[in-house]
Amino acid sequence: MLEHTEPLRAGPSPARRRAAQVAAVLRSSPSRLAILVFLVLVFVFTSLFMTPWAAADGRPTQFSDALFTAASVVCVTGLATVDMATHWSVFGKVVIVVGTQIGAVGVLTFASILGLVVTRRLGLRAKLMAAGDSNPLRTHHGAVPEGQAVRLGEVGTLLATVAVSTLTIEVAVGLLLLPSVLVAGYPFWTAVGDAFYYAAMAFTNTGFSPNAEGLTPFANDYWFLSLIMVAVVAGSIGFPVIRTITKQFRTPRRWSLHVKLTLVTSAVLLVVGAVVYTGLEASNKATLGDAGAGHTAFQALFFSTMTRSGGFATIDVEQMHGASLLVTDMLMFIGGGSASTAGGIKVTTLAVLFLAAVAEARGRRSMEAFGRRIPSDVLRVAVAVVLWGATIVAVATITLLQITRDSLDRVLFEVISAFATCGLSSGISAELPEAGKYVLAATMFLGRVGTVTIAAALAASQARQLFRRPEERPIVG
Template sequence: MPSAPMALRGIGRFLRHMITSSPSRFAIVIFATLILVFTTLLSLPIASASGTVTPLSDALFTAVSTICVTGLVTVDMASHWSPFGNVVIFVGVNIGGMGVLTLASLMGMVVSRKLGLRAKLLAAGDTNPLRAHGGVVNESQTVRLGEVGQLLRTVALSTLVIEGVVALLLYPGLVMAKIDPLVALWEAPYYAAMSFTNTGFSPNPGGVGVFADDYFVLTVLMISVFLGSIGFPVIYTLAKHVWHVKKWSLHTKLTLITTSLLILLGAIVFLVLEYENPRTFGSMDAVDTTFQAFFLSVMTRSGGFSVVDVGGLNGSSLVAGSMLMFVGGGSASTAGGIKVTTLAVLAIAVWSEAKGRQSVEAFGRRIPSDVQRVALSVVAWGATIVALSTIIIAQITKADISHVLFDVISAFGTVGLSTGLTESLPDSATYVMAATIFMGRIGTVTLAAAVAATSRTQYYSLPVERPIVG
């Protein structure tokens, strides 16, 4: 019978082999393992306020929503969980918010006890998702291997610092909102974590709706969601070159510009479509309507908080919101979706094709064709996942297709906004929605890279023949 040290060494060798042979699969295994662990913890009687065992479907869905920083719920978060359950959820969202590949990198460091070349390559994959795709990546759009350790420290420190500052800003706002000062001591960091990780859980009855007239609290939440949605590589770049725009990478420029445009356009669309809707903005004055339109637009980045009743939005607004949620936030961020840089690359490619240009260029840089193929693959994977999930859940529930589509895209984009459908799903549909969240969080590029990890390089090319397109 093998001794304990030999068994541990065997496990260490197995983990080390998995890390170096397929980082993407290792990241998926880590997330799946975390979900199982947190499902177990949330199933314990001590985790519920009533002291009873939470049903498996609810515990699993909450664990998936927590680790994948989504925010969709099947139970009342303010009343169902005990203090122990809330602590478990708080820890879970911070672990999940660090990202799939970053977490895998840190686990790899624990196993190998040092950040070697392979671990640095793995961590570099989180700074630039294109590292998961074969081919040469422009050095100006990546983090150099020597900087990966610094990047990982930036991820941890930025999370702690931003959440700490947000909690300090929120505390007086919560107290002024007539929340007990002692209760606010834990609700402030809870809201800070839920906003920066773009999760959207609310610990109090009524959620952020109780702060509907508190512009300060809502603005702090918006800023926190924005910082979480732009991605750690962008935060890293801004921390180093905040006043030197010329030193910003193309990824940083595309992320900030596209995110800002989507927030502005989203606010305008919601303002126009909901201005006279009595169930949402109709009873508000012009200032409130404008502010709430921007708040809703920011939350479709992946924030998940909502002041208005999402189920009361017009059908046209649900479609617009679905489009924004499908795009999501920045790469290697706490947000989900296909990512804003994917949209930017495709938009630039379409514009270049319309102009008849031979290459796709932006800000004095040429975007290679393999990047464009990855962008197309991401959209195709995302659309397929959303379509299949929508069809299955619609067939199970027979619910309004617009509500089903909205909640499914919210799950895929790990947003957390809901028309109210998710809370009433039967167990079978709950499991489908949980799988959608999982696939949306681990990332379409990561999923594709994991599936194709065993593919071989082709050393020859076939004759060219052009099919008719369009």
């Protein structure tokens, strides 16, 4: 009698085992996943930009320029080593817009939106990833002040807000910009494309222009420039803030501390920046000195808004006084709001450091604002963000100075613009050698991924310490 035997099942292949191991590592560290996904996206868009169809002349773009452009697009920076208006074909410009949309909402948030569309629900891991994208404190153990960002249970609503607000704001701004572009003399369909291109570049805080003249045709069009400012501010304050304003517009007392700090600090920086630029550049005929008082004040406010990470400019940055460049460096380094399309260390980071200094000066043990106490772990994250950001800027500046042999003020300006994903340029990006392009592309990548994400990925911040050492106070100051 023959005995029935089951066929032996082969184990998983080596490739599948390696893939499973990689997947396990990525699931255990969303910060490493963010870095990997951004890297993959940069190289995918590099490949697209190197194709003959992406260039207007039908010839492949060299690797260094394609990589720099891909990093600038995915990181929504706005710096360029080629003429973005004339070098790329229609296909190339479509790739640019798609890349900025992905980079603007954040890769983790974008992935979660896709998961929500496909599965119609978010799993716990997806909620943790999306919430971590809006609150860097989730990379650390301990209590997390969810009221300052977004609660896990509200992630689905936040993702819907991200998608709807992005589409609504860009379409609305594009329609409102269209009359100004038509009045400037562009053909109808060119005007339609340019209007929506400007809207997308403004809300994503990228700053690319579809025409070679940039904003020159609209330098005196207050309607056009005001809409650009509104779109840049909307993109730079952050999606949690947009969601709160839309849901609780009539009850500002119920707004979270994060929303209040973001709005107040952003407004103060905008006004202070405008006043400082007016005072410093009013005598400079190459920038603001040739206009009347009203026009000078408006242009100063516009430029102050662009330092939030907008990247557009109606004046020649290279002609600005050294003091104005230094002020711009500081404003760009601060950047916009958390979980926004802007870069920099974020306005809430600056606010927390300022509140800590005020509390120390008054001899208080805790930071307070708007009737709320801010935990000390928030201050530790703020300090870490500033130190990592300053380190990245310092290393990149020293390296680029050695490569280019250019002046410190120009190189520092370009590096901070890259780190803060701002896009304002002192003019050296177009003159960079290949090594310089790689350095600046890496700076854009590190600035967009986020200093906290980099720190968490490299230092394995999830590790627990099961003991406490004896306490001793060093002398500080």
